[in-house]
Amino acid sequence: MKSSFLTWMLAALVATSGCAQAQNSKESPSNGKELPKVYMYKEISSDNLIKIYEALGREAKGRVAVKLSTGEPGGHNFLQPALIKNLVQKVNGTIVECNTAYGGGRANTESHLKAAADHGFTAIAKVDIMDAEGEFTIPVRDRKHLEYDIVGDHLKNYDFMVNLAHFKGHAMGGFGGVIKNQSIGVASAAGKAYIHSAGKTRDVSSVWNNLASQDDFLESMAASAQAVADYFGDRILYINVMNNLSIDCDCDSHPHAPEMKDIGILASLDPVALDQACLDLVYAVRPSEGNDNRPLVERIESRHGRHTVEYAEKIGLGSRKYELKELKPQQAV
Numbered sequence: 001m002k003s004s005f006l007t008w009m010l011a012a013l014v015a016t017s018g019c020a021q022a023q024n025s026k027e028s029p030s031n032g033k034e035l036p037k038v039y040m041y042k043e044i045s046s047d048n049l050i051k052i053y054e055a056l057g058r059e060a061k062g063r064v065a066v067k068l069s070t071g072e073p074g075g076h077n078f079l080q081p082a083l084i085k086n087l088v089q090k091v092n093g094t095i096v097e098c099n100t101a102y103g104g105g106r107a108n109t110e111s112h113l114k115a116a117a118d119h120g121f122t123a124i125a126k127v128d129i130m131d132a133e134g135e136f137t138i139p140v141r142d143r144k145h146l147e148y149d150i151v152g153d154h155l156k157n158y159d160f161m162v163n164l165a166h167f168k169g170h171a172m173g174g175f176g177g178v179i180k181n182q183s184i185g186v187a188s189a190a191g192k193a194y195i196h197s198a199g200k201t202r203d204v205s206s207v208w209n210n211l212a213s214q215d216d217f218l219e220s221m222a223a224s225a226q227a228v229a230d231y232f233g234d235r236i237l238y239i240n241v242m243n244n245l246s247i248d249c250d251c252d253s254h255p256h257a258p259e260m261k262d263i264g265i266l267a268s269l270d271p272v273a274l275d276q277a278c279l280d281l282v283y284a285v286r287p288s289e290g291n292d293n294r295p296l297v298e299r300i301e302s303r304h305g306r307h308t309v310e311y312a313e314k315i316g317l318g319s320r321k322y323e324l325k326e327l328k329p330q331q332a333v
Contacts, residue, residue: 035322036273036319037268038322039267040324041264042263044265049083049265052266052327053091053267056267056268058237060160064092066091066162067097067165070115071251073105076255093162094128095126097130098129098152109129128157131188135152135191136153141315141316142226146198149183153188165177167245167275168245168247169300170248170299173249173305174305174306177278179272179308180221192204198212198220218304222309222312238270239266241265242262245262246258272313273318275312
């Protein structure tokens, strides 16, 4: 037990030592640009979700896709329709998803739409399973593992994307935030197989016999997320909601109960800065009764999860250094 605790403490120190200064620093990075801003509300509410969207200063225009997880049947930690309804309707958005590559209750369009309806999403907005009618490829800049990214064909129907992610743990990636939400999340079922295998196969039936090494998988997620960012350019924004902080993802039909308290809503125009800020907040928690971050930290460390943001920064998707701006009730940006 003592050894395990010391291992956790070391991981936490390593994770946060280089970031605490960056969070509130006004110093520009070496490229002369200002640090990306990450906005935060500690109170998680429908009103604050709209306010943090407005704080970003980038209006969602045209045909707006709101990418989120509608949740696996049996699960319950996903973002609730009551929380996101006002934001989705404010941007006149369509909730978008793609079918899964692991079977389960969302592996085909019919069952996926049923799950979305059962979880209350079709009651607040149109839900579009983007690979219901096929897929297409978009270019990737980083071709270490992938030759292209395979996304749902209906992605062509949208002018703007609101990447609205539930930040939590993940059995394969260590954690899931906005990077995962627009890599695995926007990929078609075949695209998911392609990412999980780091380019070995796009065949869903054979992916589990062709899984990539862990770092290759994480790097493929970063590369495919960058492909989606490039596809939309300045017509995308990023929001992480840090509630129901289970070690398991919303694709788990029987997720572990959260052992941490909720942290807040964070948003940025830089996906790497945003996921990094969320990681820093998780690692910064001092474990106490009813608020124990150690299981989630262990999940992230055991899957080498921080490599996703490290590699994403390396290939130019964003910056791990950022300025954290906490917003107070009624505060103007």
